[in-house]
Amino acid sequence: MKKFDKERVLLAVAGPVIALAVAFALSAIVLIASGKNPVEPFSVMFEQLSFSDIQVRIINQATLYYIAALAVAIGFRMNLFNIGVDGQYQLAAMMAAIVGAHANLPAALQVPLLLLTAILTGAFWSGIAGVLKVTRGVSEVVATIMLNAIATSVIAYLWLPDVFGVKVGNNNTTGEMYESGWIPGIDLGKSGEIYGLVVLAVLLGIGYWVVLNRTRFGFDLRASGASETAAAASGVDPKRMVLTAMLISGGLAGLAGLPILMGDTHTYSLNFPTGIGFLGIGIALLGRNSPVGIAFAALLWAWLDKASPELDFHGYDKEIAVIMQGLIVLSVVVSYEAVREWGLRRQQRRVGAELAAGHVLGADNNTKEAAGR
């Protein structure tokens, strides 16, 4: 039995490793094709890893990516594609910023209030898509894309000076939040500060794993993702599950912007990072929807982001990193599917071989089996 455990780990690692190798190789080909040195950009970027200020920036960026990718992943686990994480986190961050700029409670209440505001805003926004799907059969992909566009307009409206906007120079902001809603970072001196909410990201990752793997609800959710028909026959209410998953996904998405909002910017302005929801899709894919895998993927993405600007100083274009991110997503999709099918076939063969060899559970090796556990 242990053999099959080991095999699963091997298969889980094989997919990303193959994908990354292919992506690196293809990026090198792109470099060669444009007449550049195919190795140096990578060594430049690797070198960046050794600088502590870059490390801090990578971790901070990865924190945002991580939460956004978890939001996408929970949808993926039940075959829902919440493409609207982008709109959900931006709108949620803005609502939290607005509440934070107008309510001034003690920190012990203010922080939960802001977190709750963000969760509810995100869940509300994704919930619209969820309700449309279960009542009208509207594809959540289409609905969430549309909601992204609407979110952008809502944000623009809220920025108007006679709504909640505060003009700072040429910038639209929502005004500075009260300090009770600020979350102090982990100070590393000259290297900078790590967002305090990195702790939240870690907790969310643990919670994600526990809920999915150790609760009845998580089992139902995974069953729905693995086989809608089998899940329905097992007693899962498919509509309620779709709606619940969309709400959780949106709630998580709502938190994605908070580490930077509450730890650094303290206002929602034009400079607030955008596009994190879309990057989260690629990161969730690369991380195979597993909380540990997503953590590695988020760090990799953040590294490509934060190390690439240096390329400009060495005569390369920093867009290489973007090309690379795209190539990773492409190769991930191909290699995961290939590895999955190969693994299934291989296991079928091996089970056949084991049975032929008389290794049957419950036969004479029963005691060994129990001892091996």
Added chain:
Amino acid sequence: MANHDIHLTVRKGTVHALVGENGAGKSTLMKILYGMQKPDEGTIAIDGEQVSFSSPADAIVRGIGMVHQHFMLADNLTVLENVVLGSEKLYGIGGKARRKIKEISERYGLDVHPDLLVEELGVAARQRVEILKVLYRGARTLILDEPTAVLVPQEVDALFANLRELKAEGLSVIFISHKLGEVLSVADDITVIRRGTTVGTAVPAETTPRQLAEMMVGSELPTPETAESTVTDRPVLTVDKLRLVAPGGKAVLDDISFTIHAGEVLGIAGVEGNGQTELVDALIGLRHADSGTIALEGEEITAWATRKRREQGIGYIPEDRHRHGLLLEAPLWENRILGHVTETPNAKGVWLDPKAAQADTRRIVTEYDVRTPGIDVTAASLSGGNQQKLIVGREMSHHPKFLIAAHPTRGVDVGAQAAIWDHIREARREGLAVLLISADLDELIGLSDTLRVIYNGKLVADADPATITPEELGSAMTGAATGHLEHEETPETGKAPESPEDEAR
């Protein structure tokens, strides 16, 4: 083994019907003839020349074309586009192809218009497009897989007229069906398949539907016999005037009423597609009745959701274990949890209890003889029989009051079949009520205490399994007999006349 010792000879310019029960091996045979599956032994010859197909493309080159039961057409393309799709090299995609389509259509009276969108066509017209598609590719032998299953009677007549055109032009048609009346009206030759092998041929002019039914179901004595009756007078499941309407407004279940008592197995006989699936769905809660009631031990459960029904003691062995019974890519122990996630030993409160579930999976694997090297392998790596034993073990482990067993031994080898029968019998002795649906009439007669026949969504006949024969049951399944089926010693109206060999029984 799905097929063995198959002998089939199709003469040129004839319609050759292949009949057999569901699961008899017709589909496998067709897959082999069409190159979708390779035979382990034996040969296929066309016009005396031995051939071997490694893909449908090979079969098409040799002039064999298949019209599938489920149409393979793109709705939002025109007929022309659908026909040329994949065969653009033959006559191009423009005027030449259009002329060819019109020519074929006129020659065989198919009435196909190349420029209509497929989504505008009805079922019968789509079927004709499928036939034309095959002819367009140069087929001289057509395989039609249950072509009448989707048609209303007038459309069936029209289809048969088309088939006669085809054979008049020297083409051969292999016609798969289990509707005996149709087979006898259209076929020139009939080959009967049972349990994966050809058991005989028949000439339509000299055969009655009854004789054909006998050949189809075989005349061996049933093996899965229940020795002593354990039926009590305590009703467990009571269904009253259940009615279920399909989206189109047609009643797929109508006026279904029955009671199953503790210790009773109620067998439902019927040709597939007469409402069995819908009945099971209504009982497990995947569909909700449009009218009528279902009661479990006196308590009305009509409005209960699936999960509540399962928690309250309804066990479910689904007809299609891959779609409804298993998570194929999940390990066995997670499959043991499926359907019982809220019950011990799988859960404590809202939390899963993987340790206990794993331990219990090991117990099921041992007790139900599921052949597997471990409980961490995926369900997909087990054979069908072992998957089924796992499902039976899982459902029995929760001591259901009422068990829905839909084709419990379909696709299962003989050994596993006997084991599954034993488990059902044992649970029945302990007071389980069972609804048994099966295409295997021997299984039905052998296991059931009471038999009902479903036809067109209605329970049209009932019979005593102690005296009924598969042949007699078979005729009721085709709608030829209704009411209470008596064995021939006390014949009743509405029942086909007895043939001499029944006297010997």
